[in-house]
Amino acid sequence: MSDHTTLVVGASRGLGRGIAAAFAQAGAPVVAVARTASALAELAAATSGIEPHVADAADAAAPGMLIERYQPRNVIVVAGATPPVRPLHQHTWETFSVNWNCDVRIAFHWLREALRRPLPPGSRVIVVSSGAALKGxxxxxxxxxxxxxxRFITGYAQGESERAxxxxxFTAVLPQLTPATDLGLSAARAYAERAGQSMEEYLQQLGDPLTPQGAGEALVKLARAEAAGxxxxxxxTSVGLQPLP
Incomplete structure (x- = not known):
């Protein structure tokens, strides 16, 4: 993958960090994008082949600028906000809509710019969504x-790519809830408490956890797969990728 420059958007923590490291270890030049300079510097120091770039993924100007500068063959969008964990009636509209105003905004701008540039033929755009999209x-x-x-708008982008x-x-990936990330750990604690279970009992129900390293290896495999398939x-999940209709 030495000629497949890979932009990982949201690379400073969690699954994004594992994905950036996996692509670099597979030989791809990686541009790790996030807002936190210290976390990016730590990632770049720990893994060769990673170039840190501090930027706000939600900035509408960022996708065009970064795509123009780095000319990537792979764009992986992992960035998003950590939602406040509370039942529906304890939310305000502002807290309820956090991920609409951040995660969807980020995905929209990056998908839009990948089509408008456009990225070169053979490029891959992977949007990391969540298994919550299937079960709530x-x-x-x-x-x-x-x-x-x-997930929907990634499919829309694929349709526009085919039409033109x-x-x-364009592919969406929906990871299972995992205590290996800060977001997943916070959610697991809340759902264990809601169910009257200990963390150990709740996590046992989830099975083997998905790790950032495992997520990275799965996405490298996905990026290498034939586009037609x-x-x-x-x-x-921890056992790898399972196709969804």
């Missing part, structure tokens, strides 16, 4: 709906 997330406000919308003959493959979306 009653303690996370609008999170599940926002993540479902990320751009040769860009790609599903529009995938569920991602």
């Amino acid at each position: 997330s009653p303690l996370s406000g609008g999170y599940a709906g926002a993540k479902a919308t990320e 003959g751009l040769g860009i493959a 790609l599903a529009p979306a995938y569920r991602l």
Whole structure:
């Protein structure tokens, strides 16, 4: 993958960090994008082949500028906000809509710019959504709906790529809840308490956890797969990717 420059948007923590490291270890030049300079510097120091770039992924100007500068063949969008964890009636509209105003906004701008540039034929755009898009997330406000919308608009982008003959493959990936990230750990604690279970009991129900390293390895495999065989979306668990219709 030495000629496949990969932009990882939201690379400073959690699954994004693991994905950036996995692509670099696979030989791809990686541009790690996030707002936190110290976390990016730490990532770049720990893994060769990673160039940190501090930027706000939600800035409408960022996708065009970064795509123009780095000319990536892979764009992976992982960035998003951590939702406030509370039941529906304890949300305000502002807290309920956090992920609509952040996660969906980020995905929209990056998908739009990938089509408008456009990226070169053969490029891959992977939007990391959430398994909550399939089953809901009653303690996370609008999170599940926002993540479902990320999946929808990734599919819309694939349709536009096909209509225009751009040769860009757009794919959504929906990871399972995992205590290996700060977001997942916070959610797991809240759902365990809601169910009257200990953390150990609740996590046992989830099975083997998805790790950032495992997520990264799965996405490298996805980026290497033949475009003709790609599903529009995938569920991602500790055992790997499972295609969704």
